[in-house]
Amino acid sequence: MAIKKIGKQTVKFQKPPVIIATGTTVGPKEGEGPLRDYFDTVLSDDLYGENSWELAESKMLRESVKIAIHKADKNITDMDYMFSGDLLNQLMSTSFAARDLGIPFFGLYGACSTMAESLSLGAMVLDGGYADYVVAVTSSHFSSAERQYRFPLEHGNQRPPTAQWTVTGSGAAVLGTNGRGPKITHVTTGKVIDLGIKDANNMGAAMAPAAVDTIINHFKDTGFAPDSYDLIVTGDLGVVGKEITEEMVLDKGYNIIKVYNDCGLLIFDNKVQDTHAGGSGCGCSASVFCGYIYKEMMKNKLNRVLLISTGALLSTTSSQQGQTIPGIAHAVTIVNKLEG
Amino acid sequence: MAIKKIGKQTVKFQKPPVIIATGTTVGPKEGEGPLRDYFDTVLSDDLYGENSWELAESKMLRESVKIAIHKADKNITDMDYMFSGDLLNQLMSTSFAARDLGIPFFGLYGACSTMAESLSLGAMVLDGGYADYVVAVTSSHFSSAERQYRFPLEHGNQRPPTAQWTVTGSGAAVLGTNGRGPKITHVTTGKVIDLGIKDANNMGAAMAPAAVDTIINHFKDTGFAPDSYDLIVTGDLGVVGKEITEEMVLDKGYNIIKVYNDCGLLIFDNKVQDTHAGGSGCGCSASVFCGYIYKEMMKNKLNRVLLISTGALLSTTSSQQGQTIPGIAHAVTIVNKLEG
Known part of the structure; x- marks a missing residue:
């Protein structure tokens, strides 16, 4: 192997x-x-x-x-x-x-x-x-x-x-390879998961099963548990996808609720900013991670973070042809201070 | 380093x-x-x-x-x-x-x-x-x-x-990591090159400068010369791009003409099949390499091959907005029987 x-x-x-x-x-x-x-x-x-x-x-x-x-x-x-x-x-x-x-x-x-x-x-x-x-x-x-x-x-x-x-x-x-800053210790690469969601206005639901699959496989592969992390953060599932993820991960025997958040919910104040289910897009987990999370790690306010960016692999052509929306999620463990 | x-x-x-x-x-x-x-x-x-x-x-x-x-x-x-x-x-x-x-x-x-x-x-x-x-x-x-x-x-x-x-x-x-078959010995990763071509019906000309840049940097980095290879093959420059590439590489002091071909010219008989400047597309260098070249290597008819797949990074949006067509080319050295 x-x-x-x-x-x-x-x-x-x-x-x-x-x-x-x-x-x-x-x-x-x-x-x-x-x-x-x-x-x-x-x-x-x-x-x-x-x-x-x-x-x-x-x-x-x-x-x-x-x-x-x-x-x-x-x-x-x-x-x-x-x-x-x-x-x-x-x-x-x-x-x-x-x-x-x-x-x-x-x-x-x-x-x-x-x-x-x-x-x-x-x-x-x-x-x-x-x-x-x-x-x-x-x-x-x-x-x-x-x-x-x-x-x-x-x-x-x-x-x-x-x-x-x-x-x-x-x-x-x-x-x-060298220098000061948080380190990437583990990478869990996602598979494409598709439970049959077709609504391009409900991408959180389409992506959540992929996030769940990657999170569960990450725990199984590494032996880590939810409390191994200060923050488990999905890319941009928004309100709908976050709830589905919490429940599906709980069904599989892991309770992540205490340490779990979503970049799509962190970046906007949904009540004031009228952003409906929350933020999305490549730039969502990119700016939230590279801005907020990275800087909190550098200030020692977070030590161990699991970032799971989530993608909805739809195109206008696939939607127009009546296809479902496949999702994918990749996870990266980032640690500021390594033990030992 | x-x-x-x-x-x-x-x-x-x-x-x-x-x-x-x-x-x-x-x-x-x-x-x-x-x-x-x-x-x-x-x-x-x-x-x-x-x-x-x-x-x-x-x-x-x-x-x-x-x-x-x-x-x-x-x-x-x-x-x-x-x-x-x-x-x-x-x-x-x-x-x-x-x-x-x-x-x-x-x-x-x-x-x-x-x-x-x-x-x-x-x-x-x-x-x-x-x-x-x-x-x-x-x-x-x-x-x-x-x-x-x-x-x-x-x-x-x-x-x-x-x-x-x-x-x-x-x-x-x-x-x-193990097994029988041709081996990938070197990889030269391309930069995006754009000499200002805007014609989406002349992608060979748009991609050729990227191919040239990668080929020249491959020779410089590795010390290889054209005669280090039995075949130097670009992805899909077609008739127009192949000619430009031969000339531009010659200008830089390397004569590749004797061992050089292009997947876009190999796959069709342009005279009979009316394919104009030749084949293109991701599937062009993929099927020509995985079909023809790989099988010729397995039959010991080719030993050292430099495959340079070439891409034109245009979109309909960039074309409609009057932008030029950036090109990129990645090169891979594949050797059937390693010396020594």
């Missing part, structure tokens, strides 16, 4: 890669939310001086990378690889940012699970001895996502209560 | 991962081309018994994986990871196949460069000690790609001579 694999889906690093620095850029609405003080850049205009929302999103991703590299006290040319993806067709945000940055580039797509996917692969490539530094980054943008996945904004479409609000945000993390 | 890195963009494996088996499925037109005898399954109908081309493409990908795993004398549950992507928005082909297969899944997007991207990451994850077996696979489908990127087929659009024909095909490779 592979030397660094434990159980069916989990890898344990012998020399855990370090998250040396992070950078975040978010939109105006996210800047009005409860996490406002944790973000590096809050835009006053979601066009960010560009001619389209797509180019604005790409600029957010690029600038978040630059912030993270600057804080890591490194140069762009020090980065061996960039692991990155976004929600736009053909990764338009990421591809154009990767062009401007010039870092050897692996394009990823895992819908909203992409942040954990990028951290997982980045950590493996570092620990495997193929790189000294990598950057893991994702983005999403409410306006570019709405018009691609749903309706033109001008249409003023009514949103059902189960709908989530795509976060305008980007989070980037510089990972290295 | 990272222990397995040589030069700026290249990794050299200490224990080269083995390509144990491959599986290929292609459409009727590909089955009429010069490589017909190298494919495992040739469809008589490009709907493959499904209700849409997208679902047919997904089935091709899934079945190619099953063929490769069967030939490797393994089970689906032996696969630690699936590295996969396709051209469809949100990887519809890959996501639905990954759901049916149930293998822990990393979704990738590199446009037509995805086959080399999946081989690169799969090889790193194996050599790094995180897996015993992985499957690397991509697909494309003429009919699903045409209507997504260009026009509905019913429109009967005229194609300019520089246009390429998206291959209906899928190629899957099972990689392992």
